[in-house]
Amino acid sequence: MKTETSDYYITEIKKLKAEKNAIILAHFYQTGDIQDISDFVGDSLALSQKAAANSADIIVFAGVKFMAETAKILAPEKKVLLPDINAGCSLADSCKADDFKKFLKANPGRTVVTYVNTSAEIKALSDIICTSSNAVQIVQSLPPDEKIIFAPDRNLGNYVLNKTGRDIVIWNGTCHVHEEFSLEAIINMKKENPDAKIIVHPECELPVRMVADFIGSTSALLNFTRKDNAKTYIVATEAGIIHQMKKANPLKNYLPAPPRDSTCGCSECSFMKLITLEKIYNCLLNEKPEILLDEDLLIKAQKPIRRMMEISEKLGL
Numbered sequence: 001m002k003t004e005t006s007d008y009y010i011t012e013i014k015k016l017k018a019e020k021n022a023i024i025l026a027h028f029y030q031t032g033d034i035q036d037i038s039d040f041v042g043d044s045l046a047l048s049q050k051a052a053a054n055s056a057d058i059i060v061f062a063g064v065k066f067m068a069e070t071a072k073i074l075a076p077e078k079k080v081l082l083p084d085i086n087a088g089c090s091l092a093d094s095c096k097a098d099d100f101k102k103f104l105k106a107n108p109g110r111t112v113v114t115y116v117n118t119s120a121e122i123k124a125l126s127d128i129i130c131t132s133s134n135a136v137q138i139v140q141s142l143p144p145d146e147k148i149i150f151a152p153d154r155n156l157g158n159y160v161l162n163k164t165g166r167d168i169v170i171w172n173g174t175c176h177v178h179e180e181f182s183l184e185a186i187i188n189m190k191k192e193n194p195d196a197k198i199i200v201h202p203e204c205e206l207p208v209r210m211v212a213d214f215i216g217s218t219s220a221l222l223n224f225t226r227k228d229n230a231k232t233y234i235v236a237t238e239a240g241i242i243h244q245m246k247k248a249n250p251l252k253n254y255l256p257a258p259p260r261d262s263t264c265g266c267s268e269c270s271f272m273k274l275i276t277l278e279k280i281y282n283c284l285l286n287e288k289p290e291i292l293l294d295e296d297l298l299i300k301a302q303k304p305i306r307r308m309m310e311i312s313e314k315l316g317l
């Protein structure tokens with residue numbers, strides 16, 4: 001809901017963006033007001049592509065830290081700002097560099113495919129990065145007999161393994177939003193809305209994926225609701241995506257899939273929701289917090305991300 005204060009921030013943010021040649025890149029899991037003032041809204045793959053190709057001097061990343069780091073890695077000459085430096089990610093935090101080095105040592109001779117939801121240190125230890133939009137295709141692009149490590153999301157890793165049948169060892173990490181959806185509550189919701197289609201992100205657990213009418217990344221889920229002819233959807237991913245679904249098809253109904261704990265509001269990512277209009281304004285005004293990475297780390301992390309982008313481009317993703 002717009003207030004006088006939010007109107008003030010929206011006006012000032014627009015002025016500062018023009019003065020400083022800045023752009024705002026926002027993830028689909030941001031609140032609607034932030035999505036609406038952003039220059040580009042997308043999932044991790046689209047945001048990486050946008051960060052790598054734009055003429056701005058400053059990128060304000062309305063998302064979480066690993067995303068802003070990815071933007072910095074792909075556009076090191078630009079100033080990359082994250083409005084709240086505490087906007088982390090439970091999934092990225094589940095994979096620390098020291099533990100991951102031990103895991104790699106225990107599983108030698110495997111190609112390391114890592115989800116973009118990781119720190120720059122983990123990316124630097126990887127052979128190739130993927131997002132939920134291209135994880136299956138990235139793995140399929142590797143030679144059939146290549147042995148693979150997939151990290152850090154065990155549910156996405158399990159989904160990729162089932163889809164590709166490859167020899168994959170999976171790191172045991174999860175996202176606090178996607179693992180919380182309740183199969184029982186989803187089934188009850190479906191009973192109350194028998195015509196609804198259940199659409200599910202691959203970071204969800206297997207039992208939830210098994211009842212899905214469609215599984216896909218946030219942008220794939222959005223595209224599905226755009227083209228599909230159902231009137232109601234039960235949406236098992238972070239509820240922020242519903243803003244774009246409503247914009248595309250305002251007459252349809254979108255029901256956020258319920259979490260196990262109905263009192264916790266767990267279908268919203270607490271890290272994503274740390275970003276506010278006020279913080280975006282302050283960060284543009286003061287040009288901080290800025291993402292700074294050690295040059296050696298940046299160069300090492302760039303290689304596997306570029307490899308993903310080249311494959312995605314070849315495949316038209």
Ligand code: SF4
Binds near residue numbers: 064088177238
């Ligand atoms: S929704 Fe999950 S994976 Fe995405 S940023 Fe939040 S904690 Fe990380």
